[in-house]
Amino acid sequence: MSGTAPVLLVEQRDGYRVLTLNRPQRLNAFDAGLQAVLRQALAEAGSDPACRAVLLAGAGRGFCAGQDLAEPGLTDPDVDLGAVLDRGWNALVAALRGLPKPVVCAVQGVAAGAGASVALACDITLAAEDAKFSQAFIRIGLIPDSGATWMLPRLVGPARARALAMLGDTISGAEAASMGMVYRAVPAASLMAEAESLCARLARLPADALAATKRVLDAAEGNTLEEQLALEAAVQRDLGRSADYAEGVAAFQQKRPARFEGAPE
Template identity: 60%
Template sequence: MGAPPKEAGHTEAVLRVTRHDGWRELTLNRPDRLNAFNADLHRALAAALDAAADDACRAVLLTGAGRGFCAGQDLGDRANMEGPPDLGAAIEAFYNPLVRRLRALRKPVVCAVNGVAAGAGANIALACDIVLAARSARFIQAFAKIGLVPDSGGTFFLPRLVGDARARALALLGTPVEAETAERWGLIWKAVDDAMLMEEARALAAHLATQPTQGLALMKAALNASPGNTLDAQLDLERDLQREAGRTADYREGVRAFMEKRPARFIGRRA
């Protein structure tokens, strides 16, 4: 999928962290397990997302190594457990905090889905802000195949993205959705030729890293709140967030650039 560009730093483990100018690329790196989550990968990704809150990082790209994005939970980790497992404890300790981190991060998160995204892996992709997928990629709500309930926000995201009828069928049947169908249904932003996926995803992350980061963070806050708000409450929230956005250096620069008919040079900070 193309050679990665030059990088300023690199960490090799269950998660690869590649630092670029203004943004970071996080690569799930358990390709022999289709990047299925275990406790080590959860901890590494949580630490990387927390580190990405640094002002020097203005966008994040999440992807997977090898032939798939993420197969969800590594069931091999649970094969030798004695007695009935407490799956709710794993969700509370790892998956719910991960989804909350992705949604709350005050900068855009792009997800590049290469190959399969199954179970929690599919829903973690949907928790990101902009999802690109290789045309060969598939999204699978695999929970019904092992008697479980969609988690990692699946029952929240699916009805809002594709409607109740499709959400119910996807959850109850576990039918794979091809990338082009996912784009047509509004499940993701865009399906991309396999060979172009990482080039386009990196270009998108690099672009977002030059944009008014505080304004984008406030957009995320407004969109996150929208499903639970009445129109009146959302109008009030927009007012409050717009007041905050109007006090940023990026707003002042944006107006100056518009008046001077030149490209804006956003710094991405509040002051």
């Protein structure tokens, strides 16, 4: 409709792209439209060689409250929530994990339910110290989803994961950082500046090595040590023949900053 604000804001920076969830009146809760637009934006970022990293953020006073329960059909007695996950949330989490570029997430305010899952699915998550993370599913008779049951135990350990999932407690960004759920907590006033600085730094690093790092770390979750050693050797073999490796070694030997292929000036 003419004059309606876009549900996702897309801004191009020097070497990276900022994607901002823009339903602040709903605490950036997702409906099917926002999910589709964000998946499309991730696909476009993935295919753009000038975009070497992605920053995901939320407009207004919260990052994301999860699923918008006001979306038609979600409270019908015969609703198929498994289908809702398959066509929406699961595809979105897979897109974030599968993007061959690092995704930084900046969490302010609320990150609840599947909104927290989206934040945890990103590669590097920064949180405001007073952000509020919650596995709120239990409060409406559901289990954590959108990858939360896979990610939480790996990030915080099984004991904390079970407590967070079963109790639905709200924890601060500072608490989330202290238990390893997120990379770092920072003062709210500096959150976006810190996140953008991280993205600018990632944009100057070797893109192929970053994509490979993301891929092998994900593979490690299901590999034996022997399988992971073999994968590391295979990936390192390819990277060792790259122009970025040659540049990195030359820069090290010449005691100068490296200038990797395609990196912004």
